[in-house]
Amino acid sequence: MNDIQPVAIADGEFYPGQSGPVEVAAGQLPSGNLVSITAHVFRAYQPGPVVLFLAGVHGDEINGVEIVRRCLSGKLFNKLETGTVIAIPLLNVYGFNNFSRDVPDGKDVNRSFPGTNTGSLASRIANGLSKNILPHVDLAVDFHTGGRGTYNYPQVRYNLEDVRAAEAARAFAPPLIFGNRAPAKSLRRSALKNHDLPVLTFEGGENLRYDAHSIDIGVSGIKRLLFQQKMLTKKPEQPEKPPREVHNSSWIRAGRAGLFQWSKKSGFQVRKGEPIGTIYDPQGKQPIKRIKSPRDGFIIGHTNSAVVSQGDALFHIGW
Ligand SMILES: [Zn+2]
Structure with a gap:
């Protein structure tokens, strides 16, 4: 200038x-x-x-x-x-x-x-x-x-x-x-x-x-x-x-509604197939649903919502 x-x-x-x-x-x-x-x-x-x-x-x-x-x-x-x-x-x-x-x-x-x-x-x-x-x-x-x-x-x-x-x-x-x-x-x-x-x-x-x-x-x-x-x-x-450094990312979404708890969160490296969270039926009737990482990567974002609907974004994985 x-x-x-x-x-x-x-x-x-x-x-x-x-x-x-x-x-x-x-x-x-x-x-x-x-x-x-x-x-x-x-x-x-x-x-x-x-x-x-x-x-x-x-x-x-x-x-x-x-x-x-x-x-x-x-x-x-x-x-x-x-x-x-x-x-x-x-x-x-x-x-x-x-x-x-x-x-x-x-x-x-x-x-x-x-x-x-x-x-x-x-x-x-x-x-x-x-x-x-x-x-x-x-x-x-x-x-x-x-x-x-x-x-x-x-x-x-x-x-x-x-x-x-x-x-x-x-x-x-x-x-x-x-x-x-x-x-x-x-x-x-x-x-x-x-x-x-x-x-x-x-x-x-x-x-x-x-x-x-x-x-x-x-x-x-x-x-x-x-x-x-x-x-x-x-x-x-x-x-x-x-x-x-990452150049790609994708979201893992809730396949089912219910109570959500993560076991891995942002900042963690994850392997394909590794369990990273769980969705529970609040009535305890349906079996619990384990969320597994679909690929090797790094968690760059996650939800802190305790209650999730189908399709809600749970984890953002970068690679
Ligand atoms: Zn913004």
Whole structure:
């Protein structure tokens, strides 16, 4: 980026050495109250890349909100030597206030990119990010957790064909890296297609719950990524082991309804045919149903739901 031009977001302009929050309009509530999204901008004196840390695209995925909040309150981004950080701890303020993944009409912001300013509320929020923020950005990390009741082992997902994203994922160095194809109309897919922007999707823990392990990994990963981008000079701690890498995954689903208990969970290596969980009939009439791993692999997610219906996702196996 030209080091004389300001980074201009909504009505905020940031010249080298300037930092501060800026409010981006995001519609209004039926009561008439205006809704805005806060972007915290930190620009070093020296030129360098612009990195976006984004959380709360799904309003009930709190670990990411906490990861970005910790970096803000720990003043991590105030120490930048080069470049710019844009930190948005909470994109989907509607979902956050309603303890919901989606916006109030039930639409998913992360399936609404790039969005339009005449579309559904989810599409308008996506459009606000696509228009106001993404054009400034060289690299982004989007923080998520498992969906309702699903625990995701701390991991970074990236677009397999994108070498920049693969390098950034390895620098972030979570326990697991998952190169795959992002869902249609997701931020990760849309940003690469429309802005040639590499996006890492961080996943860790489950919705509406803190997971200290995932939060620590998210904060350390941000430090490692900023060090690799030469934006921070203090060498961060490296993990004991390099990340495990997987490129394929599939879900094991409940063949029967009932009470579910896992015996292996996220973070475990499993062998084909190995028993990893059990479904019980609450009346004790039907025989118990053992869940066996259909292949050799690594458990990258599992459900914490005690009660499951037929077809519910129980384990996410990567290999
Ligand atoms: Zn999510």
